[in-house]
Amino acid sequence: MTYIQEKVTSIGGLTSHLVQTDKFKTNTLLLQFRAPLEEATVTKRALLSYVLKSATAKSPTSQELQSRLDYLYGATLSSSLSKKGEQHIISFVMTIANERFLSNEQELLKQALSLLGELVFDPLVDEHAFDSKTVGKEKRALKARIQSIYDDKMRYASQRLIDEMCENEPFHLHTYGYENDLDSLTPVDLFEYYIKMINEDAVDLFMIGQIDEEKIIPELERIFPFTKRVEKLEGIQNQETTFPNQERVIKESQPIEQGKLNLGFRTNVRLGDPLYYASQVFNGLFGAFPHSKLFMNVREKNSLAYYCSSSYESFKGFIIVMSGIEFSNYEKARTIIIDQLSDIQNGAFSDHEMSLTKALLKNSILESLDNPFSIADILYQQVASGVKFTIEEFIDGIENVTTKEIVEVANQTKLDTTYFLQGAVKTN
Amino acid sequence: MKKQYFSQLDETIFFHTLDNGLKVYMLPKQSNKTFATFTTQYGSIDNTFKPLNQEQVVTVPDGIAHFLEHKMFEKPDGTDVFHDFGEQGASANAFTSFNRTAYLFSSTSNVDKNLNTLIDFVQTPAWTDESVEKEKGIIGQEIRMYDDNPDWRLFFGLIENMYHHHPIKIDIAGTVESISHITKDLLLDCYHTFYHPSNMILFVTGPIDPEHIIHLVEDNQGKKDYTNKKAIEHVFPDEPRRVAKSESILHMAVQTPKCLIGFKEPKPYRSGKELMKHEIAVNLLLELMFGRGTERYRTLIDDGLIDESFSFEYTEEYGFGFSAIGGNTEQPEQLKQKLREMVINFKNETIDTKSFDNARRKRMGSILRSLNSLDYIANQFTRYKFNQMDLFELIPELEKLTIEDLKQTLHEHFSEEGFTSCTVLKK
Numbered sequence: 088m089t090y091i092q093e094k095v096t097s098i099g100g101l102t103s104h105l106v107q108t109d110k111f112k113t114n115t116l117l118l119q120f121r122a123p124l125e126e127a128t129v130t131k132r133a134l135l136s137y138v139l140k141s142a143t144a145k146s147p148t149s150q151e152l153q154s155r156l157d158y159l160y161g162a163t164l165s166s167s168l169s170k171k172g173e174q175h176i177i178s179f180v181m182t183i184a185n186e187r188f189l190s191n192e193q194e195l196l197k198q199a200l201s202l203l204g205e206l207v208f209d210p211l212v213d214e215h216a217f218d219s220k221t222v223g224k225e226k227r228a229l230k231a232r233i234q235s236i237y238d239d240k241m242r243y244a245s246q247r248l249i250d251e252m253c254e255n256e257p258f259h260l261h262t263y264g265y266e267n268d269l270d271s272l273t274p275v276d277l278f279e280y281y282i283k284m285i286n287e288d289a290v291d292l293f294m295i296g297q298i299d300e301e302k303i304i305p306e307l308e309r310i311f312p313f314t315k316r317v318e319k320l321e322g323i324q325n326q327e328t329t330f331p332n333q334e335r336v337i338k339e340s341q342p343i344e345q346g347k348l349n350l351g352f353r354t355n356v357r358l359g360d361p362l363y364y365a366s367q368v369f370n371g372l373f374g375a376f377p378h379s380k381l382f383m384n385v386r387e388k389n390s391l392a393y394y395c396s397s398s399y400e401s402f403k404g405f406i407i408v409m410s411g412i413e414f415s416n417y418e419k420a421r422t423i424i425i426d427q428l429s430d431i432q433n434g435a436f437s438d439h440e441m442s443l444t445k446a447l448l449k450n451s452i453l454e455s456l457d458n459p460f461s462i463a464d465i466l467y468q469q470v471a472s473g474v475k476f477t478i479e480e481f482i483d484g485i486e487n488v489t490t491k492e493i494v495e496v497a498n499q500t501k502l503d504t505t506y507f508l509q510g511a512v513k514t515n
Numbered sequence: 516m517k518k519q520y521f522s523q524l525d526e527t528i529f530f531h532t533l534d535n536g537l538k539v540y541m542l543p544k545q546s547n548k549t550f551a552t553f554t555t556q557y558g559s560i561d562n563t564f565k566p567l568n569q570e571q572v573v574t575v576p577d578g579i580a581h582f583l584e585h586k587m588f589e590k591p592d593g594t595d596v597f598h599d600f601g602e603q604g605a606s607a608n609a610f611t612s613f614n615r616t617a618y619l620f621s622s623t624s625n626v627d628k629n630l631n632t633l634i635d636f637v638q639t640p641a642w643t644d645e646s647v648e649k650e651k652g653i654i655g656q657e658i659r660m661y662d663d664n665p666d667w668r669l670f671f672g673l674i675e676n677m678y679h680h681h682p683i684k685i686d687i688a689g690t691v692e693s694i695s696h697i698t699k700d701l702l703l704d705c706y707h708t709f710y711h712p713s714n715m716i717l718f719v720t721g722p723i724d725p726e727h728i729i730h731l732v733e734d735n736q737g738k739k740d741y742t743n744k745k746a747i748e749h750v751f752p753d754e755p756r757r758v759a760k761s762e763s764i765l766h767m768a769v770q771t772p773k774c775l776i777g778f779k780e781p782k783p784y785r786s787g788k789e790l791m792k793h794e795i796a797v798n799l800l801l802e803l804m805f806g807r808g809t810e811r812y813r814t815l816i817d818d819g820l821i822d823e824s825f826s827f828e829y830t831e832e833y834g835f836g837f838s839a840i841g842g843n844t845e846q847p848e849q850l851k852q853k854l855r856e857m858v859i860n861f862k863n864e865t866i867d868t869k870s871f872d873n874a875r876r877k878r879m880g881s882i883l884r885s886l887n888s889l890d891y892i893a894n895q896f897t898r899y900k901f902n903q904m905d906l907f908e909l910i911p912e913l914e915k916l917t918i919e920d921l922k923q924t925l926h927e928h929f930s931e932e933g934f935t936s937c938t939v940l941k942k
Contacts, residue, residue: 150807156877227819232822235824345656376601376606377595378598393656412656442602447604450548
């Protein structure tokens with residue numbers, strides 16, 4: 088049994104990925120633009136993702152565009168920004184009802200694809216500039232989005248950890264850009280960059296659902312006339328290995344109720360590396376699940392936290408720990424977290440814990456195939472990394488991890504930065 | 516076992532009520548995973564009741580339903596059931612809402628074992644005095660986490676403004692102080708009163724064979740000694756139609772202020788089709804007033820009163836109901852006035868057919884989208900059943916709704932006496 092039925096087609100500068108499945112009641116479309124993550128372009132790209140999804144030449148206001156979406160049985164259209172390692176990704180996402188489930192049949196998918204093409208190839212422009220009113224409005228929207236991070240303390244702490252830990256690597260750059268760079272961006276600047284992006288970005292289209300391949304694929308060339316790319320973006324293979332020189336501790340104060348303690352570790356094991364699967368299992372033992380060492384010790388045994396977990400950033404080779412604790416428990420919690428790593432380094436885990444972890448990793452990748460966005464993410468991760476694997480290979484890879492390999496990963500895992508967001512410092 | 520086919524959605528539900536009263540619903544799906552929820556009709560609002568086999572009505576500490584959910588995961592040998600699920604390749608979880616507590620797992624293997632584990636752990640209370648004390652530290656941190664979440668505080672601030680007496684105004688997790696009064700025996704009283712199979716629904720969806728599942732559940736329940744049980748005696752206070760407070764302000768560590776306005780539902784005692792129709796109507800009205808395609812939304816954006824965080828929702832369960840509208844704003848006072856004014860003006864306008872049709876289509880698409888998720892289906896199917904409704908009848912009901920239906924709801928729900936607002940400002 089093949090888990091994902093993917094058909095890849097190259098059409099000029101576009102790579103189309105068609106995943107045929109009848110699991111869903113809607114069809115999902117993702118158009119993704121990928122370029123190096125760079126300080127000079129990060130805010131431009133962020134703003135562009137907002138401007139392009141808010142109007143087109145045919146529908147010059149958000150309201151007109153929204154009415155068209157509503158009429159298409161509440162099709163959704165959104166844009167988002169993310170990073171895969173040191174690549175900056177703009178995604179335009181549409182979901183559209185599968186007409187099979189509606190009394191009133193129409194060719195919804197084709198209309199949705201055309202609309203997606205229209206966003207990118209027929210934007211609202213005035214000579215060689217984007218419409219200035221739209222740009223002004225979307226600047227405000229993006230600014231609000233950037234500022235909102237501060238109000239979500241868990242996300243704020245995560246962002247601050249990466250700011251500090253990766254200050255000398257492009258990875259620290261915020262996918263939504265920077266408020267200070269936003270003001271000076273003009274509609275002309277933005278249009279210039281748009282032309283560059285349309286011609287140079289790596290572009291992938293994912294179509295997931297019940298899709299009439301023979302009808303749809305021939306339409307793509309007309310809807311998405313991307314020219315052939317001259318340069319190909321590199322994957323993640325030739326990244327330097329970096330080790331922290333010395334552990335750093337950053338503390339910050341705000342008038343909050345709970346301390347957010349985040350720790351950043353470097354394993355230097357990335358997707359495609361021989362120890363990749365061992366890193367997944369290591370992270371599972373350490374903190375990804377409710378049976379993991381962090382949950383069992385920080386939460387269950389010592390009642391210090393409600394959440395304490397780790398996640399594996401596989402493009403950079405990081406393990407990131409997040410937790411929420413009483414301010415006064417900082418030392419105690421930090422010590423216990425670090426002790427859990429030492430335990431794994433010393434091989435202090437059972438075969439039982441290891442097999443449990445493997446079973447859950449296997450379960451989580453299989454479950455993710457029941458969600459259209461997770462399917463797209465699994466495939467796109469491979470595109471962005473240049474590392475190919477099937478679901479079967481992933482499962483085998485996890486199965487075959489040995490105790491020795493886990494200990495090896497643990498021993499090359501070094502604490503880099505500790506970030507602690509604490510309560511207001513009292514002054515007399 | 517009975518079955519019901521919903522032709523438009525191409526879904527078939529199988530169901531059966533066991534001798535002990537447990538209701539089992541099954542939805543076969545061609546997915547990888549199997550998802551099951553085991554839900555009791557018991558949540559944060561059920562705080563005043565007559566415990567099983569006792570004579571006196573008691574009021575239990577705030578947050579106890581949620582505390583009980585945490586303690587359920589403990590096994591008689593002191594380990595927790597996450598381990599068992601993990602061994603069987605399943606991930607497990609639970610949540611407590613105003614009027615439900617749900618336990619769930621999802622797995623792509625060992626479905627039979629996992630299903631038995633799910634039923635067994637929820638039917639085996641095993642906490643001790645010591646473990647109850649220990650949990651207080653963990654839940655204390657969960658409460659602190661929510662204390663720092665401005666959207667949560669805003670939402671609860673709005674509900675607190677609306678209600679004089681109804682326990683909906685109590686935070687689901689309680690407070691650090693209220694949970695300090697929770698004991699092993701109080702938890703057992705709640706457990707025995709509300710966790711009888713006749714008060715619960717088991718829902719299973721995935722690549723399953725309904726005959727086989729029913730067999731398994733009957734076997735499992737047959738080994739346990741559940742006798743018939745009297746109906747639960749609840750006490751809910753009388754709640755006036757008018758809001759308790761017309762506004763409130765909280766101060767937190769935020770950069771951008773937030774504001775929510777809301778309307779308290781004057782007659783929240785519907786069930787079945789009547790409730791479904793009412794919910795659809797309020798949701799459509801909100802869409803017609805403030806949806807992203809409306810002129811009102813454009814005005815709010817252009818005037819810099821809202822940003823993309825702006826949203827609206829309607830909640831109704833037996834005994835309480837309210838709409839909530841708002842989001843981040845640089846000018847909370849102006850936003851509040853403007854939203855209120857817009858609602859009042861909307862009441863005097865006519866609803867045109869085109870907008871109505873668009874709003875309805877949008878809603879249909881959004882229902883279909885949500886039915887992509889097994890988790891959503893399981894949780895919502897149960898919620899609809901507890902209110903004597905069928906999740907899969909949403910689309911046909913939506914198709915039946917008329918502009919006239921909306922008008923009546925508009926004047927009933929969006930009343931002056933039901934209006935309140937809550938604001939979060941920078942500390």
